[in-house]
Amino acid sequence: MKKIITALATLLICNVLTAFSQVKEIAHILSPGADTKLEVALFAQKQLKYRVIKKGEAVIGWSELGLKLNLPDTTTGLKISGTTRYTHCEKIVTQLGENQVIYNNYNQVKINYLSQGFNLAVVFRxxxxxxxxxxxxxxxDKQKEVNILSEKTEFKLPQAYTLYQYHQESVFKPIPLDSLTGSSDLPSTLAGNNSYISIGEADNTGYTKAELAHGLTKGSLQIAFTKDKQVNAVLPFSSPWRTIGISETATGLHYFSELPYKLAHPAVSQIANTPLAGKLIRAQLDTQSGFDCIDFAQKMNFQYIMFDAGWYGPERSASSDPRVPIQAIDMERVVKYGQQHGVGVILYLNYIALQKHLDEILPLYKKWGIKGIKFGFIDGLTQSGTKWLATAMRKVNDSGLILNIHDNYKPTGLSRTFPFLLTQEGVRGDENSPDAFHTTVLPYTRFLAGAADFTFCFPNPKQQFAKNLKVSKAQQLALTVINFSPLQSIFWYGKPKDYTNWDEIAFFKTVPTVWDRSIYLQGEIGKNICVARKNGKKWFIGSAAGKDEWRGSLSLDFLDEGKSYQATTWEDAGNQKLSKKTFSVKKGSSLPFYIKPAGGLAIEITPG
Structure with a gap:
């Protein structure tokens, strides 16, 4: 019996050693605060894999890495040629973000390897x-380009998760991870047992719009090309970043909303002036509406008006010329009137006109005195589309015009590279009638990628916009704080003379669009959200409920010690009215609140 036990033990040890010999550790690296660990290993000499450990637990299990090129693989495996390490500490100061100061601190490892006859590398931060x-x-030395047939990047999840599936401007569909069919947009959020994960993308300047699909094994996801069959890589080549953010709470996910910005390249162009953030109202397509909107913008402390589709003729007609306004708009008079009242003009351009006339219109619009451009119906999905967009962003940025990109484009941090890119759509805003579930999912999903133009449709006595609005008036006010965008489109379908409800819209006059500091105070994905943001000496708080009521209390611990403040609240009353109250608060004050289903609470806190 003793000999049998000894033989079994020897066999077990041999099997373990044999299995272990098939795994070769390449690198392990800790985050600056040592709470997050990355491990990289080579399996069976042919599969490069990684895993991510947070506070001692594997959050991403061993997952495959690599690119499949359109070349025969004549080797038996991968050859690791070396690793390099780097530590980065950076303080970024911006006037156009959710926080004035962004700390970009990371530890990096670069792993060089030979595959399919090419020298490749994978870089981890x-x-x-x-x-x-x-x-x-x-x-x-022999090829200037190759084609990437697929990206092997995998994410193996050790526990069960709910995935919030969506595409650009679609609704969200919460599904068990293993029930995923088709694909889901980046960034995608997964909610588990006391664990939340955001998988996203950064610095896409010419790759296809990759998405997440179900992996080959249970509990796994992988990067998928859904719009292009392959990606052309001109050498040397860098892919976009794939990002993984890990939090124990849903509100903690917001910490990673600046990750794409950190990973994008800093601005290289030196422009004398800086982009002006602000709010806009959309004008009708005639000169008088331009004048009326400028008068209204001045009263409301808005910085811009915008002429949308149709100002140069039918937007989808190749014969429409964006160098010539329609006869109903005297652009010179409107621009001059705006300059006299401190209000700029932004012009919309369809993709057809942009492709044909971009190089001509940039100097022309500067000559006219135009302040910005809105791109419409661009291609943010294919590799050719993203390449064109990156070039167009650079040209608009270098011209000193602000830029807003609409429709299917979503951000990947390029507002750092091109500061005049203030916002983009790629979101289901009020144009598409989002409900309260949708508005309370967005802060934990799409807004982790960056700013979004939500196109608000606040009601007035003549028009309630019932088709567009599925949430209360107070939630509309609150969402201007919750939904970050340096350029906010307010009163999307409204006409200035219809807004006689001044007490209700007063919040829009004072709420900023950029911030010195932001705090996500409370919330759960799809249920509710509460965000506090500071600009100068003032604080603004936005709270929104999903399809269920929300009761709780709000601690004002973030206020300065020893100072007195005045808080003004806007909350829902009966008959679709707003109730406005003002009272004194201080650091440590606790504000009890009750928010009806699909309702909201907006607060402005001023010193003194």
């Missing part, structure tokens, strides 16, 4: 609570 990875393909 490990932040506290998050990891980013991207692929590099080195220049080749």
């Amino acid at each position: 490990v932040f506290d609570g998050s990891v980013a990875l991207r692929y590099l393909i080195a220049a080749h």
Whole structure:
């Protein structure tokens, strides 16, 4: 019996050693605060894999890495040629963000390897609570380009998660991870047992719009090309970053909303002036409406008006010329009137006109005195589309015109590279009638990628916009705080002379669009959200309920010690009215609240 036990023990040890010999550790690296760990290993000499550990627990299990190129694989496996490490500490100061100061601190490892006859590398950056990875393909002495047939990037989840599936401007569909069919947009959020994960993208300047699909094994996801069959890579080549943010709470996910910005390249163009953030109202397509909107914008402390589709003729007609306004609009008079009242003009352009006339219109619009451009119906899905967009962003940025990109484009941090890119759509805003479930999912999903133009449709006595609005008036006010965008489109379908409800819209006059500091105070995905943001000496708070009522209390611990403040609240009353109250508060004050289903609460807190 003793000999049998000894033989079994020897066999077990041999099997373990044999299995272990098939796994070779390549690198492990800790985040600056040491709470997040990345491990990279080579399995069976042919599969490069990674895993992510947060506070001692594997959040991403061993997952495959790599690119499949359109070349025969003549080797038996991968050859690791070396690793390099780097530590980065950076303080970014911006006047156009959710926080004035962004700390970009990470530890990096670059792993060089030989595959399919090419020198490749995978770069990891490990932040506290998050990891980013991207692929590099080195220049080749015989080939100037290759095609990437697929990206092997995988995310294996050790526990069960609910995935919030969506595409650009669609509704959200919460489904068990293993029930995923088709794909889901990046960033996608997964909610588990006391664990939330956001998988996203950064610095896409010419790749296809990749998405998440179900992996080959249970509990896994992988990067999928859904719009292009392959990606052309001109060497040397860098892929976009794939990002993983990990939080124990839903509100903690917001910490990663600045991750794409951190990973994008800093601005390289030196422009004398800086972009002006602000709010706008959309004008009707005639000169008088331009004048009326400018008068209204001045009263409301708005910085811009916008002429939308049709100002140069039918937007989808190749014969419409964006260099010539329609006869109903005297653009010169409107621009001059705006300059006299401190209000700028933004012009919409369809993709057809942009592709044909972009180089001509940029200097022309500067000559006219135009302040910005809105792109419409662009291609933010294919590789050719994203390449064109990156070039167009650079040209508009270098011209000193602000930029708003609409329809299917979503951000990947490029507002850092091109500061005049203030916002974009890629969101189901009021144009598409989002309900209260949708508005309370967005802060934990799409807004983790960056700013979004929500196109608000606040009611007035003549028009309630019942088709568009599925949430209360107070929630509309609150969402201007919750939904970050340096350029906010307010009163999307409204006409200035119809807004006689001044007490209700007073909040829009004072609420800023950029912030010195932001705090996500409370909330749960799809249920509710409460965000506090500071600009100068003032604080603004936005709270929104989903389809169920929300009772709770709000602690004002973030206020300065020893100072007195006046709080003004806007909340829902009966008969679709708003109730406005003003009272004194201080640091540590606790405000009890009750928010009806699909309702909201907006607060402005002023010193003194």
